[in-house]
Amino acid sequence: MSEPGVLTEGRARPARYLGLAGAVLLGVAGWLGGVLAQVPPTGPWSAPRGPAATICWLAGTALMVGAWWALRAGAPSTRWAYVTAGLWLLPLLVTPPLASRDVYSYACQGWSYAAGQDPYRVGVAAAGCPWVDAVAPIWRDTPAPYGPFFVLLAALAAVLGGGLTGTLVLLRLYALAGVLLAALCLPGLARAAGVPTRRAAWLALASPLVGVHLVAGAHNDAVMLGLLLFGLLVLVRLPGKPRALVVAGMLLGLAVAVKATAVVVLPFAALAAVRGRYTWPALLRDGGWLGGAVLVTLAVTSVLSGLGLGWVGGLARSGDSEQWTSPPTAVGFVVDYVGELAGHRPGAVPVTRAVALLALAGLLVVLWWRAWTALRRLNDVRQRVHRLAVARPRVTLLSAGLALAATVALAPVFHPWYATWPLLVLAGSATRTTWFVVPAAVASFLTLPDGTTVARYSKAPGALAMTVLLVVLAGWASRGWRARRR
Template sequence: MIARGLLGSLLVALGGLVTGVLPWSSPVATFPLLEPLRSSPEGHTVGLVLTTTGVALLAVAWLGLLADPRSVHLATAAWSLPLLLAPPLFSRDGWSYAAQGVLTHLGLSPYVWTPSIFEGPLREGVDPLWMWSPAPYGPVPLGWGSLVAGLTDDPWLLVVGYRVLALLGLALLAWAVPRLARAAGTDPARAAAVVLASPLTIVHGVGGVHNDLVMAALMAAALAAALDGRWVAGAALAGAAAAVKIPGGAVAIGVALVSLAPLAGLLPRLRRLTSVALLAVAVVVATGIAVGVGIGWVHALGTPGQVRTPLSVTTQLGELVGQVGALRALGLAVALGYAGWVALRGRTGEPAYAVCAVARVTTALVVLSPAVHAWYLFWALPFLATARWSRRGAAHAAAVTAR
C-alpha cells in the first residue's frame, strides 16, 4: 500500500517535469532526456499519462490506508518525499510565491511591487495572469519566503523552501487533527488518514505548494488549543491563520463558542467573540509589522477573484444569467451572514458542536466563494474529516469533499 502510493508520487513528480511550467533558462528544462518530451505533443501526452497514472495509484493506496489507518504518518512522509524537489504542480502559484518572497527580502512590499520588475528565471515561471498583480497573501508566507530568499535566489530552491513550509503544516495537522476528532467523538486515526494522506493533500498541498495547507493547519491548531481550554492561544493561532489568508480567521468562531460556558447568554458571547477577534487582528497586524509589509494586503484581497473558475457555483450561475458580479457578491454575503448566525446563535461550551460549526462555516465559504480552486477545500478538510455527522450530514460533507 505505501509502496504503491510512493510509486504514484514518483510518477506524479516525473509527469510534472514534463507538463509543468519551468523557467526556460533553468538547466532542468534542457536536460537531454527531458527537453524532447517537453517540446513535443507526444512527449506532453507521455507526461499527462505519467501524472494521471500517478494520481490514480495514490488514490488507490489512500483508499487502502483508510481501511487500515495505522501507517498514516509513514505513508504521508513517503508519498510527500518524491515531490519535494518537483516543480509546482497543477498551477504556477509556487513560482509567484518565490518572486514574492524575494520582493519581501529586498524590502519591496509585494502589495505594491509585482514579479514584473524581475528579469530571468525568477520571472519566467510566474503566470502572466499574476505578473502585474499584487500578492493576496498575508505576512506569514511572505515572511517565510523572505527568510528563504536570504539563503538563495534560485527560484527552484525558493519553491523547495515553500515545500518545507508545507511539510511543517502537515506536522501541525498531525498534532491537531486527532485532538479535534477525539473532541468530536470520531476516530482519530481515520481522520488523520483523510486529512494527511489524501491525494488532495499530497498533490495540491505538497506538490502544488499552496499556502492554503498551512492556513488549514493553523486553523486546526487554533481550535485544538481552544478545545484544551487555551482560548487565548487559539485566538492567536486564528490570527496566524488569517495572516496566511483571510478565510483562516473563520476558525475564531469555533474558538469563541467552545471557550464559553454551555448556554451562554448574548452579552458574554459578544464579549468573548470581541476578545477573540481583537486578539486575532492584533496578531495579523503585529506579524505584518514584524515582516515589514504592514497590512497592505487588504487592498489586494480581490486579486484571486480576477479569474472565473469552473468550481465556483456563484460564478457559473452568474454566467448563466449574465450577472456574475451580483451573484458573486450575493454568495459571499450569504456565506458571511451564515458565519455571523453561527457565531451569535450556535451552541456554546460543546466541543463536538464547535468542530461541526467550523466545518459548516468553512464549507459555506468554499462553496460560495467568488473564486474556487480544488485546494480551497483545505479550508474545510480538517473539520469535515473530524466532525460527527448524521447520515444525511455525512452525505453532504462527502459530496462537498468530492468536488
C-alpha cells in the first residue's frame, strides 16, 4: 500500500514521460540555438533558428517543471526516482552547452594554466586562449574566481581533450561525476535525517536545474556539491572518529578548493563532527580535527598547483554582473530609480550589496548558534536512542541547507544554478519543502538556451517585483514572529 499523498508507479508514469518529453525538447533547443562556440551571442530572436529554439526551450522547461512539481511529495520509490531522473538526463548529455557560457571560461582557464599562465593574474584573452571568442565578453579579462583544485581539473581536461570539443566533453563528464556522487550520498543523508529517501532523491535529482545547468551546462557547482555531500555523509555516519574526520575534512576542503561557496557549510559540519555530548571541549576536539584537515587540504592544493591563494582576489570580480535576480541588487536598482526622480546619481547597488553581506554574516552566526543551542538541549533530553540519532544529523544538515539558502538569497549575484546549492542539501534534511521547491521551479525559467537571461529584458519591472516580494515576505515573517512571541 502506498503512503498517503504518494502516487503509485502506474499513476506516476505520465509524469515520467512528460518530463522525458520536456528533456528531449530542451535537447532540441540546444542544437537549434544553444551555447555554440562558433555562434556569437546575438540574442534569442536574432539568431537564424532562435525563435524555434526559444519555443522548444519554454515548452520543454514547462513540461519538466510540471512533472517535477507533480511528484514533489515523493516518487513512488527511491529506485523509480533514480531511473526517472536518469532518463531525463540522457537527452541533456548529448546536447551542446545550455543556458550559460561558463563552461567555455572553464576551458580557457584550464588552457591558460596548462600553457604556463596564472589564471588568477591574467584573463583568458591576455593569456592567448584560442577559444576566447566563445567566452562571454564580460569574463574575458577577469581572473578566475575558482579554487586551485578545479583549475587543475580544468587544465587536465584541456590537455587530455586535445581541442575545444574534447575539453567540453571532459568538463561535462566532471559535472556528471559530481551529480552521480551526490546521488550516491542522498539516501544516506536522508535516512540519517529521518527524511523519505524517495522524496529526497526526486527533489534533488529530477529538478530541471540539475539536468539543465549542472549537467548540460557543465557547471563546476556539480563537482562542489558532490564533494560537499560526500563529506557531510561521512560526518553524520561516523561522527567523532579521527580517521573519518580527516577524510571528511579532505572532501570538504576539496569542495572549497572548487568553489568558495562551500565554506559557509564548514561551521555546521563542525557540529556534525561532534561525538557524544555537545560540549565546548568536544566541539574544539572534533571540530579541530575537521578544520585541520580542511586547512591542510587547501594548503596542499594551493602548493601543488603553484597558485597559492590568488583565487581569493578573483572572487571580488564575480559581482561585475548586475541583475535584479539578486535581491540586494534589485533593491539597489529600486533605490536608484527613486533617487533619479529626486535628481540624485545612481550608486545604491554597492551599498545594498554591502548591507546584504553584513546581514548574511549575522544570519550565519544566528543559524549556527540556534543549531548549537538545539544540539546542546539534546544532551539533557531523555529520549530513545533512535530519536536522538535522527535529531542530531537533521539539525546540522538542515542548518547547513539554511545557510546555503541564505547565501544564495543575499549574494550580490544570482544565477539559476546557484539554487542547486541549498536544494540538494535541503532535499535530504527538510521536512517542509514547498518554501524551497517553489523558488527552484521559478529559477528554471530565468535563462534561455543561448545563455541569455530573462533579467536582461526586464530590469526595471523585475527589480520592482523582487522588491515588492521582499516587502511581502518581510511582513509575513514579522507577523509569524510576533505570533510565536505571543
